[in-house]
Amino acid sequence: MNKKKVFTILSILCIIGFWLFENFYTPALYTAPAAKGSTTDIASYLKASSTTGDVVSHNHYTLSYNEQYEQAEWVAYVLKKEHLTYDDRKRPYFIEDPKVKTKSADWRNYKGSGFDRGHLCPAGDRRFSEYAYNETFYTSNITPQKNDFNAGIWNKLEIQVRTWAKKEKEIYVITGGILEKGLEEIGEEDVAVPNYFYKIVAKGTPNNLKVAAFLFPHKESTKSLVSFMVSVDRIEKLTGIDFFENLAEERETILEKKVDTNSWKF
Numbered sequence: 001m002n003k004k005k006v007f008t009i010l011s012i013l014c015i016i017g018f019w020l021f022e023n024f025y026t027p028a029l030y031t032a033p034a035a036k037g038s039t040t041d042i043a044s045y046l047k048a049s050s051t052t053g054d055v056v057s058h059n060h061y062t063l064s065y066n067e068q069y070e071q072a073e074w075v076a077y078v079l080k081k082e083h084l085t086y087d088d089r090k091r092p093y094f095i096e097d098p099k100v101k102t103k104s105a106d107w108r109n110y111k112g113s114g115f116d117r118g119h120l121c122p123a124g125d126r127r128f129s130e131y132a133y134n135e136t137f138y139t140s141n142i143t144p145q146k147n148d149f150n151a152g153i154w155n156k157l158e159i160q161v162r163t164w165a166k167k168e169k170e171i172y173v174i175t176g177g178i179l180e181k182g183l184e185e186i187g188e189e190d191v192a193v194p195n196y197f198y199k200i201v202a203k204g205t206p207n208n209l210k211v212a213a214f215l216f217p218h219k220e221s222t223k224s225l226v227s228f229m230v231s232v233d234r235i236e237k238l239t240g241i242d243f244f245e246n247l248a249e250e251r252e253t254i255l256e257k258k259v260d261t262n263s264w265k266f
Contacts, residue, residue: 030092030134038129040078045206046172048074049242056099056140060132061121063140064241065097069179069192070105071143074241075120076174079165087127097140104140109187118145120175122158143177144186144193148220154197157214157225160266161201167265168203175199177218178238194218198235200243201264209247210263211255225266232256 040060050064051073061077094107094117110117120141126132135141145154165171177194184193200213215230215238232243233256244252 030095030131030137038132040080040083040132042076042078042172045209045246046076046174046202046244047246048076048174049245051240054101056097058099058135058138060126060135061141063120065100065102065104065140066179067102069177069183070109070189071179071191072120072140072176073179073239074174074176075141076172077121077125078170078172079125079161080170081166081168083125083128084162084166085128087133089123089127089130089133091123092134092137094137094139094142097138100140104138105187105189105191107139107142109189109191110142110144111187113144113186115144115186115193116147116150117142118150118154121173124158125162143197144191145197146218146220149216149218152220153216153223153225153228157199157216160225161199164201164203164264170203172202173199174243176239178215180238196238198239200232200235202244203263206247206251209244209251209255210260211244212260212264226261229259229261231259 038059042062052064052066054065056063056065061075063072063075066073096106097104107117119136120143121136123133123136126136161173176198178196178198179192179194183195185191186193195218196215197218198215200211202209202211204210211232213230213232213235214228215235216228236243244255
């Protein structure tokens, strides 16, 4: 066999191998084994309802998956001051979430779409351990985001949340896209692209809970973060989710109807 034929065969084998790797390779699961992993628990009074019933708990965040839109309707987590480390972590592959009953969307839906694979629980908030960091790369924790939005005003709020966590020692975050009919879709699995994203941040005890709720159009903005603050009630109407559902009803009603700009320093 001449050199030209050998080169051609090797080239074909390399192309086939690369295609198989790209389309079928799945790394090991990211969640730490029970005997090795720590957990970050969410207090019961902070928990939200699920419109789908598909609630998944990982070691360091919880989510409610919405199969119709192929993403989480919310991701919730506690961010503590000690979580905010600067450990250098190698970014892993995005993989499907093994705990989602219907399988979370494949990362390949995002290829060539023009959208970022936007983290809901940021990887930067989970650098304190390899397992905690890698968990954020389950595809149940990502949503399509425009790059200038993801790297712009949305990132600005994520940085602000970290500042609050350092000051308050511990805060609660719940976040997601507004999932509704008629959204743009990407990929073979029709992953929906939200027109709006929300984030709700809470601090304090059940009897003295302070809440900041934000609603952003899915586009970059130079406006201040304060200008995007809304009531929790408004986000509940848009999502059908009952946030803080285990709070005493009277306390929940008062908390969720107002926009509290005084309890948060920007």
